[in-house]
Amino acid sequence: MDHRLLLYFTTLVDKGTFTQAAKALHISQPSLSSAIKKLEDNMGLSLFERSTRKISLTREGEILYKESNKLLNHFEHVQKEMTRLKNEGPLELKIGTIESVKFWLPKVIVTYRESNPEVHIKLLEVLGLRQVETALQNYKIHLAITNQHFENDEILTVPIYKENLVALFPKGHRLQHIQAISINDLEEEEFIICKEGFQTRQDILNAFRKTGINPNIHFEIERFETACSLVEEGLGITIVPENYIKSINHSAFSYKRITNANLSRTVYIACLKNRYLPPVIEQFINITNDFFEKSIYND
Structure with a gap:
């Protein structure tokens, strides 16, 4: 043609x-x-x-x-x-990220830079489904680290790890000292959740739906950082990735796993199937996979 x-x-x-x-x-x-x-x-x-x-x-x-x-x-x-x-060689790697990569991505980059010190790395936060798809399809990023589930034949996703989602409360909350909490315990709480278009929102709502109750949603947000700030001020509770909480100072919060819901999410590396990726980018993907094959974070 x-x-x-x-x-x-x-x-x-x-x-x-x-x-x-x-x-x-x-x-x-x-x-x-x-x-x-x-x-x-x-x-x-x-x-x-x-x-x-x-x-x-x-x-x-x-x-x-x-x-x-x-x-x-x-x-x-x-x-x-x-x-x-x-003219320049393979000097750039553009990665779309979600918030919770802060607990592991710097460790992967340290390893990656040992063999690729000349590569310029751009980390761009891309959160919602449409954001990720658009960034990949318009070549704004080489790959995305995301928990989004794609129904798009042009995008390849490779799972790298699973992480638990946990309930987050302000210090002194009535549920803080309960040993085992369930979705039902959260029914009357003022709830903070991701806005439409985020896979974590869908995962949480599905867990509530299975128990036959609806969360009492008071705030819709984009970033876990915002949700944590609202919880810290006593404005509600939320559900976030456990690894995200472990990576920040959580002295103002307490968190617990939810016993009657298999609340977790899978994090993927996503890229366009038919796009040419230079060897240095494929190397980054391989190093990331190796990290999680050996990592304590992969539960």
Whole structure:
């Protein structure tokens, strides 16, 4: 498939007229018309509705437009990556992260830097499902460390560890000294939970649903840090990853596992299936996997 023809096709759709598209492409209108006809002839399909004066795609044209954008985006990325590798070498690693990586990611980076001291590492916080998908598909990050469950055939997820979710209370809370707590004990509590689009929210709500009760939600947040601050001020309780609590000063809180719910989450490395990843990035993935195969954190 001719990359140039796909570029002409998507530009015509984006600009809406042959005049504007030809101007953007720095070619003549007859040349653009000829290119579009050649693309349709090559495919044996009509890509545009001829019954209207404005640019309107057929169903086949809509599919090609969507897939062409992906191909062109990938082509541009690979082209830039090859140029950068030629001029600079593999010097950059961009990782999307969730909050709880603070308890282990620095340890992995120390090991990684021993063999790759020249690599510039960018850590970008990407939390919700759509954020992660967009960052991966738009090449903003090479990979994501996430607990999101994807229903997207373009994204590969590799599980690296499981972590328990625990109930978090302010000091002096009535449940602080109860040896074993259940979901039912939390029914009347003012509850703090992640907003829509976060996998942890779905995991927690599913656990409540299985017991036939609804949490008394008072606050919806994005970051566990915010939830902890609200708990510290006595504004409610929350459920967070146990490893996250272990990685911060929790003198203002107490936390307990919940006995009648299998509350845990899986953390993955996620990346695009068909994206070229330089060897230094594959090495980071391997070092991370090795860390958790040997790690006490992997329960």
